Amino acid sequence: MPDETVIAGIRKNIEAYEAARASAARQVRWRVPLFVGLTLAAVVVIAWLFNKVADPNEQWFSTPHVFLYFIGFAASILLYFQAIKPATRLQQSFRDTLLPIIFGFIREVRYQHGGRPNSFDRLPREAVGPFNRQAFDDVVSGRYEEFPFELYEAELREGTGKGSSTAFKGVIVAFEAVEPFPGILVATRRTNAVVGFFRGLFGSKLQELSSGEPLIDAAYEFRTDNIEAARPLVTGRLAQALKWLGETWPDDPARVALNGGDGFLLLPQAKNFFELPEISVPLDYTRHVAPMISDMGAMLATAALVRKIGVKDEAG
Template identity: 60%
Template structure:
């Protein structure tokens, strides 16, 4: 799937460039505003802390000038306030970027039907995500969420981080892209492909008890990286030796790094791509926005993600993998 097929036509690109030009004017003004707001806010705070510290010196022990308990408390509060004021001073830039992204993404994703975009909201499909794909977690953070239809199937894509905290130790169970989509042919049960680990057996037993079995792909390159678990071995066996194995091999080439994870349950398919990358982020406010450099790569990334989902959703269908 060529990303060029997804690029807007010249008329839309010209409109986007005009929007970028207006954004650049606003970005420069916002940056100028921030350049005086940050030092002004911090200088005023420093002056207030210094004056209060002087006042504390009048009642403090001579040997505790500038270092008494009230002084230390004042300094801690000052640092906290400095962080708050720094964020407040830069708020015009943050608001400008957020507003422009919310306007830009629906335009450049015009090839997606029934497009819905959100940020920081809980995706509708997250309730159907099999927990076996990420393990036990008690906290989820969602960033960009894009949903719609393409090529005759609906999907929901979102950036997510799943974390589990035990005592004071917090573990990131998964961070990356999650794609939920309609399977071309429903799988009669549950089939999960996850990276192979030394603890996979106990991990799955803890989640399923005795309700699932391990199935082998018989392909050395896949066996070294993946464990497959299912509650329907008869239906799963042809997939892990055929189209699903082929899809995972393609994924390893297209998305190098930590192995992708796949889950099939009934008519729902899930593809999880571990990555620290923020796919849809605009450059920092200090960097001028350019269509070729910053916007086209976002379109290409989305095209690649949709192509990947389109491949995985066919693993249960007849015929040869494409």
């Protein structure tokens, strides 16, 4: 966790941000009504001119009027986002500066926004289910307690339009396992019998096994392509880790995946872990930054525990 020197540096950066934030907030306050107001005024004037040539029974509602209103509505939305661009740009530039400072307790810390994480292609797809669209937000990587990790916010979706569904939304922590697992092992939230039937019907290469713990087996299903190597983990350290995870992350069961030397901890969450408040809200260290640091510390401490599940008892 950050020491007093780092915290003092964070507070100093917050002071600099606050001066810029107040200026950006003032810009947004006059830009939004100006940009949108001028657009609406132009629509009204043009609609009035259309009335000069429109049928008396179609005043304000002729076909050209309807097209005008549609174009005006679209233009208003576009100009609204143009009006708030100074605030959006400021927030992202501040994140680029502040997040590496906030997470200064992480060695070799690196931050990027929206990039594809390096470890994502090694994540077993069985841990998240089918998806055809992915989006990434904040990506933080570095070394914590001597192990390299990559932590990122991801949203994975299957389908398009209104019929799409969320396969996973939350935080994924990728890390180096202490002991590589000879194959793939995933622990995911237990699905219903129908999903399990179709998975078997279409030939999933992974076999299911149980931990022998009724509560754990009711919440999780374990699947692997190496039953013999997986069994001592599923009945031992992995089951213990999942019990602890259930207490630490009670909202939605965390998922764990091992793929050779790579380990993955998936924490389903709807909220944005690294979100800054709206530009109109003053940034406060205690309310906004300290919880962010605490969340990061908790996730990395959890990953540090999970990465040891493959260690043999006599070595642990």
